[in-house]
Amino acid sequence: MSANQIATAPVFPLWLIILLFCIGLASVFAQYRATRDKLGKIRALIISSLRLGAISLIIAFALNPSLVARKEQRISPAIAILVDTSQSMGQSASREEVTRLDEVKALLTEGPTPLLGTLREKFEVNVYGLADSLRPLEANDLARLVAGGNKGDISEALQALSGKHSVAVLLSDGNLRWNDNQVQQLPTITVPVGNPKKYRDILIKGIKAPALGFRDREVVIEVTIKSYGFTGLTLPVILKDSEQLLTARSIRIQTDPEEVTASLSFVPTEVGQKNLSISVPQQAGESVFANNQINISIKVVRDKTRILMASGSPSMNYRFMRTALKSDPSIDLLSFVILRTFSDILNVRTHEQSLIPFPVDTVFSRELTNFDLAIFDNFNYSLYLRPEHLESLRNFVQGGGGFAIIGGPNLFNEGRYGLSPIGEILPFRFAEKEFYRRDSPIGVRLSQAGAKHPMLRFSDDFREDDAEHLRFWQEMPPLDGINLVEAKSSSTVLIESADGIPRPILTVSEYGKGRVLALATDYAWKWYMGMVARGKGNQPYLRLVHRMVRWLSRDPSLDPVQIILPEMAASTGQEIDVRIQIQGEDPSGGSESAVSFSVINPEGVRIESKLKPTPQPGQYLVSFLPAEGGVYRIQVETPVGHLEESMVVAGPLENLDAAPDHDLLEKISSSTGGKYLSQGDDLLKEIEEYAQKAEKRFVEEKRLPVWATPFVMALVLGLLSSEWYLRRRWGLM
Amino acid sequence: MTLGLTGGWILSRPGLSIGSFFPHFFFTQLKYRGGEWDPNPLFVEAIVEELELRTSIDARKERSVLTISDPELFFCPFLYMAGRYEFEPFTQQEREILRRFLTYGGFLFAEDTVGARGFGFDQAFRREMKEILPNNELKRLPPDHSVYQSFYLISDLGGRQVVNPYLEGITIDNWTPVIYSQNDLSGAWSRDRYGKWVNQCVPGGDLQRNAAFKTGINIIVYSLTSDYKKDLVHHPFIKRRQNL
Secondary structure, eight states, X not given: OOGGGEEEOOSSOHHXXXXXXXXXXXXXXXXXXXXXXXXXXXXXXXXXXHHHHHHHHHHHGGGOEEEEEEEXXXXXXXXXXXXXXXXXXXXXXXXXXXXXXXXXXXXXHOSSSOHHHHHHHHSEEEEEEESSSEEEEOTTHHHHOOOOSSOEEHHHHHHHHBTTBSEEEEEEOSOEEOOTTSXXXXXXXXXXXXXXXXXOXXXXXXXXXXXXXXXXXXXXXXXXXXXXXXXXXXXXXXXXXXXXXXXXXXXXXXXXXXXXXEEEEEOOOSOEEEEEEEEOOOOTTOSOSGGGEEEEEEEEEOSSEEEEEEESSOOHHHHHHHHHHHTOTTEEEEEEEOXXXXXXXXXXXXXXXXXXXXXXXXXXXXXXXXXSEEEEESOOGGGTOOHHHHHHHHHHHHTTOEEEEEOSTXXXXXXXXXXXXXXXXXXXXXXXXXXXXXXXXXXXXXXXXXXXXGGGOOSTTOOTTOHHHHHHHHTSOOBSOEEOEEEOTTSEEEEEEOSSSXXXXXXXXXXXXXXXXXXXXXXXXHHHHHHHHTTOOSHHHHHHHHHHHHHHTTOGGGSSEEEEOOSSOEETTSOEEEEXXXXXXXXXXXXXXXXXXEEEOTTSOEEOEEEEEOSSTTEEEEEEOOOSOEEEEEEEEETTEEEEEXXXXXXXXXXXXXXXXXXHHHHHHHHHTOEXXXXXXXXXXXXXXXXHHTOEEEEEEEEEESTTSHHHHHHHHHHHHHHHHHHHHTTOO | OHHHHHHHHHHTOTTBOTTOOOOSBOEEEEOOSSSOSOSOTTOHHHHHHXXXXXXXXXXXXXXXXEOTTOGGGGGOSEEEEEESSOOOOOOHHHHHHXXXXXXXXXXXXXXXXXXXXXXXXXXXXXHHHHHHSTTSOOEXXXXXXXXXXXXXXXXXXXXXXXXXXSOEEEEETTEEEEEEESSOHHHHHOBOTTSOBSSOOTTTTHHHHHHHHHHHHHHHHHHHHTTGGGSGGGHHHHXXXXXX
């Protein structure tokens, strides 16, 4: 025992201990003086010494002395083995008959002395799989491991493992995400798998396409093609809408590897969701075929709703409707007003009047299909249009165009409308000889169908039985003139006259793919000024006209059922949530059974999906899990209508660039202070070297309290006993 | 002859309820307090005849007369206001009604039949317009304004007198709800029951009267079509004709 092996930890302040010792010393000295005369100097000194020894020992206990024993210890290094399990590891390894992942498994677990077993004997070894996330693997997991998932984030993984491990071993083909700016502390030995020189593939590396396109405007899609091992090849890049070829461009591959960008453009002619495919032909010897095609979805909308309006004469109805149409920036209006009929006499030379010829042939024979909607406003067609023009108009509606006919004395012209080629598209027929009446003002009211029709729902809060909604129309100013018509059975009356026999005022119907609306009055402008007169502004009239246009042009926002697709790109294996919004009242009364929902996979098979209501009225959430890539159709059936939408789900190997990237592995090892394992290097030896470098040692310290030992206690007792014995012997007691 | 032809065309249309005919256009004259609200009581018939003869507009030969507070005001397509002398200021309520009417689609054609700038009716009318539409000034309408092109291509305004070779107006966005003249157009239109013109047009005589009718028709067509003639489809035609 040496002095530096004893440590003290006083239980009292040191000054107090010294003070106690001094007091003890003084009392012993006093005892010596008291006994010296009686016993003599020698004996008094012996007794006092024994007392001093005992007191000193007892006071020394307050110093809490302990014996310190130190011992150096060694920590066994922890090694993290990271196995890349992303989908590229399912591709061929250096030996083409096995996958890269199989090669990794063999390296770790096979051979006369399996690497993993050897390492576990010497070190603490933790094995992890890395793809979409980092996950620990149990002993049995390794054998069952299959390649799948996206590129793993090695930067995040090393960050997570740092501190718990001394060294990491990464077995990968280099298809990883790596952040150059993130400082890594964990030395990483990278073990490359796969052979970049033997890899051959052509893939669609990237797409730049707008999510939104405008009808009749060019949509440009930029496609980046990447090639490995196909130098000198010329191949087409093809853009298709289902099976219809839209366009194609040839590209030539000059070097290896190479990225070539091609621009593909097309002009969508119809609104709606376009599911397009972009592909390059498969080549012999390619590693992956699935990445030769990619599906994209573009929503095609109107940039503007183009309206052709023909008015029979200048009128308040024309002006207020023009005001409403012009107030919507999404509407492009071309109107012709008949300022002068054939019976009107012109009293000036041509250059003194501003009238222009009505280009009937141009508009109705050639340009009609460029419009979304045609409006006849108190228009006597028989004076201007020939049968072929009306045929053209009928075909326009049949093909999906909208047609609105607005009443007035010129409109029906002795019923000839009914007999004309467009008679069949009109939603009404003439009931009486009298076709137009201007006598007493006529009030209007909503029909049962009108109360729930989206066109007349000026506010989302309106409900079918909303008294305010019904009263709104009942309080509208009366009309000074109406056309006397009878609705066809195929049409729906939304607003009818409230006085006497109910007469259809606003009637709608569908014809072919198009929609037709008839407003049997030229006094709807009074609904505008009537509201202004009551201090309520012009918004109700403007909204009515805007909603008429939207309904006629099949604006999806007015559909009773809407399917809201997720904004993020969908891919296989990820649950997809789709929202269904049923406008206005909830037709099911909150019951899921009234809403039927189907998801059809690319093979045309209905797949499992879950439907549940959300806290928002009329809104439902549907979830499904796509197992394969392609176009999925979503069908909704409700009591108020049905709708089908489609969405693209990316396949598992779509966009896969599986070329081994060993350069990245080299960068990872050098950035972390590790090593890139070249051919011929002994992995076990390298690991051991790094593990030894990282081996940690520490000194273990043990303390034994001295006062707690029996020897010290016996010594104190011995001193006190000796003093007591001598005192007795020498006659002091 | 003209009237007969026009009337015949209208009345010969079968199916229309005869006797209940209610045209698209009619004058509604504003009656106000003070001054003289009706300086040309016989102006309607001749201009309506001309309107029906030259255009496709159905019009009524009788005018309506109402005050600002009349609830029918908002259903009058063409509000006409004329006068010679200063009139009493409108009440705040009347101003509010007119503001609402003019801001939300109504149309007012006003005439100072004396043509004395800064005096009488002119002074009172400008004062009221400042009160009613304080943020929109009564300004001279530019030569390419739709009112000069709505039916005829007008270069001379005409009138009983030619005080201003232009019209003035208040424009809100692309719509001019107030048009103001000091040329006494209605004086030029006025005709008595025997078919004689009530006023001489000086100094231009019949040519000046014809121009007044053309201007009147253009103002009426403008009130029913707004800036229709500003649509792109009309541009090349109007430009070509103006260059002839």
